[in-house]
Amino acid sequence: MSKKVIVIGAGFAGISAATTLAQAGFEVQVLEKNEGPGGRARVFDAEGFTFDMGPSWYWMPDVFDAYFERFGKKTSDYYELLRLDPSYAVVFGEDDFVNIPAKKEDFAALLESLEEGSAARLEEFLEQAAYKYEVGMRDLVYKPSRSVLEFADTRLLGALLKMDVFTSIYTHIRRYFRHPKIIQLMEFPVLFLGALPQNTPALYSLMNYADIRLGTWYPKGGMHKIIEGMVSLAESMGVEFVYNAEVKDFGFQGKNIIEVHTKESIYRPDVVVAGGDYHHIEQQLLPKKYRQYGEEYWDKRVMAPSSLIFYLGIDKKLKNLLHHNLFFDTDFGKHAQEIYESPQWPEDPLFYVSAPSQTDPTVAPEGCENIFILIPVAPNLEDTTDIREKYYEMVMSRLEKLTGQEIRSHVVYKRSYAHRDFIGDYHAFKGNAYGLANTLMQTAVLKPGMKSSKVKNLYYTGQLTVPGPGVPPSLISGQVVAREIEKVYK
Numbered sequence: 303m304s305k306k307v308i309v310i311g312a313g314f315a316g317i318s319a320a321t322t323l324a325q326a327g328f329e330v331q332v333l334e335k336n337e338g339p340g341g342r343a344r345v346f347d348a349e350g351f352t353f354d355m356g357p358s359w360y361w362m363p364d365v366f367d368a369y370f371e372r373f374g375k376k377t378s379d380y381y382e383l384l385r386l387d388p389s390y391a392v393v394f395g396e397d398d399f400v401n402i403p404a405k406k407e408d409f410a411a412l413l414e415s416l417e418e419g420s421a422a423r424l425e426e427f428l429e430q431a432a433y434k435y436e437v438g439m440r441d442l443v444y445k446p447s448r449s450v451l452e453f454a455d456t457r458l459l460g461a462l463l464k465m466d467v468f469t470s471i472y473t474h475i476r477r478y479f480r481h482p483k484i485i486q487l488m489e490f491p492v493l494f495l496g497a498l499p500q501n502t503p504a505l506y507s508l509m510n511y512a513d514i515r516l517g518t519w520y521p522k523g524g525m526h527k528i529i530e531g532m533v534s535l536a537e538s539m540g541v542e543f544v545y546n547a548e549v550k551d552f553g554f555q556g557k558n559i560i561e562v563h564t565k566e567s568i569y570r571p572d573v574v575v576a577g578g579d580y581h582h583i584e585q586q587l588l589p590k591k592y593r594q595y596g597e598e599y600w601d602k603r604v605m606a607p608s609s610l611i612f613y614l615g616i617d618k619k620l621k622n623l624l625h626h627n628l629f630f631d632t633d634f635g636k637h638a639q640e641i642y643e644s645p646q647w648p649e650d651p652l653f654y655v656s657a658p659s660q661t662d663p664t665v666a667p668e669g670c671e672n673i674f675i676l677i678p679v680a681p682n683l684e685d686t687t688d689i690r691e692k693y694y695e696m697v698m699s700r701l702e703k704l705t706g707q708e709i710r711s712h713v714v715y716k717r718s719y720a721h722r723d724f725i726g727d728y729h730a731f732k733g734n735a736y737g738l739a740n741t742l743m744q745t746a747v748l749k750p751g752m753k754s755s756k757v758k759n760l761y762y763t764g765q766l767t768v769p770g771p772g773v774p775p776s777l778i779s780g781q782v783v784a785r786e787i788e789k790v791y792k
């Protein structure tokens with residue numbers, strides 16, 4: 303008889319784990335507290351607009367391709383991808399917009415126009431970054447990181463020395479470039495990793511390779527098309543999804559979970575994969591004696607930022623916006639300090655605007671614009687309606703001024719989302735959006751472990767364990783945990 307697995311959470315990591323386990327012959331049920339799949343990548347419809355709630359950047363297309371290929375499928379069986387060109391816009395100030403071209407040669411020419419010699423240095427930088435991407439994404443991220451010995455073969459050790467694990471990306475970038483705009487452009491992809499460039503290993507210049515060489519893509523219809531595709535694939539392989547099924551606690555026999563309890567039902571699994579936020583499962587659902595870490599441990603973790611988000615429906619088309627727009631017109635150093643060093647609501651924040659209806663007419667009614675505004679903020683801040691409104695007015699004033707048009711009077715739908723929603727919807731620790739930051743001290747074996755050391759049949763997956771935050775890492779995390787389970791239970 304096949305062994306039964308309960309996966310908690312239908313986010314990218316949970317669905318990936320469930321599908322990989324079903325392929326290996328396990329009987330899999332996914333219990334999801336919300337009414338639909340996707341977790342932080344859910345979608346909602348309002349007033350004719352379709353809003354992706356979380357991720358909007360489709361990077362590292364090879365990781366998605368490899369995922370579907372593993373099951374004998376192609377990405378194009380589930381959604382149609384477009385490569386965006388320009389990839390995105392960076393707004394440095396009024397009348398100072400830089401469109402980032404998709405072609406590497408054009409990007410190099412852009413850098414050269416800012417700093418002589420930088421095109422040649424970009425080549426060198428990218429050659430190294432390509433090597434890091436190759437080794438990092440082929441080997442390192444697929445390690446379960448349960449022991450340092452996994453990294454101890456000579457080929458990998460040799461590679462690790464070349465991977466700049468102990469230099470910061472901050473220092474690394476400044477060895478190649480001096481112009482402040484180039485530095486900001488090169489540091490931007492690192493922001494996805496949830497930590498300051500000063501605290502992020504230079505290994506992550508692999509993100510620049512992803513940006514400049516692999517490109518920014520968009521699945522027609524929106525990011526949730528990926529989730530729809532993954533769920534349809536999982537169901538075709540026998541995975542059962544149960545929605546509105548929040549796991550409340552467990553029943554134990556010795557060191558094994560033998561029951562998973564929701565309000566409605568009791569499930570009796572052989573193995574449990576926790577794809578919900580690690581801190582919630584371990585600190586709120588497990589009795590103390592089965593927890594591996596204490597609250598002090600969690601309190602010392604460097605969390606990636608939270609976000610204040612506005613989903614807006616606009617009753618006209620907007621000018622001077624691309625699909626992705628980074629508003630870097632204020633001092634990032636100060637904003638970063640307000641996120642990481644002395645957590646507080648930022649005085650004058652950077653922000654990001656996604657306008658998917660610039661590319662995709664299906665996400666907004668005709669003649670309208672769908673925009674998503676995101677301000678990265680520290681986790682664990684007081685989150686009130688008044689504070690959200692203050693930032694709405696602040697950011698909209700800047701957006702209107704910088705893009706030269708009136709927007710507020712054309713808003714026909716508005717929803718805000720921040721810490722208390724992340725906690726209410728996902729049990730997010732401190733209201734984090736992107737999990738645990740990828741600092742050196744929170745890399746690989748130094749992250750909360752994939753396998754519980756206290757409960758024999760409990761495993762963890764998702765953005766708070768290896769390999770880290772982001773959609774591609776979460777997809778990989780699910781595959782890695784499934785392989786660990788297969789080793790023991792098959």
Ligand SMILES: Cc1cc2nc3c(=O)[nH]c(=O)nc-3n(C[C@H](O)[C@H](O)[C@H](O)COP(=O)(O)OP(=O)(O)OC[C@H]3O[C@@H](n4cnc5c(N)ncnc54)[C@H](O)[C@@H]3O)c2cc1C
Binds near residue numbers: 310311316361729737
């Ligand atoms: C605003 C935002 C923007 C982002 N932008 C990008 C981007 O552009 N590109 C990118 O690559 N990444 C981006 N990310 C990061 C990316 O979305 C996440 O890293 C990824 O989706 C995390 O997936 P996960 O499966 O680990 O967790 P989640 O998506 O959080 O899934 C966990 C699931 O577990 C469920 N759950 C929790 N507790 C329980 C319980 N007790 N019982 C049952 N179910 C439970 C939750 O409801 C949730 O559905 C963004 C994230 C956010 C929030």
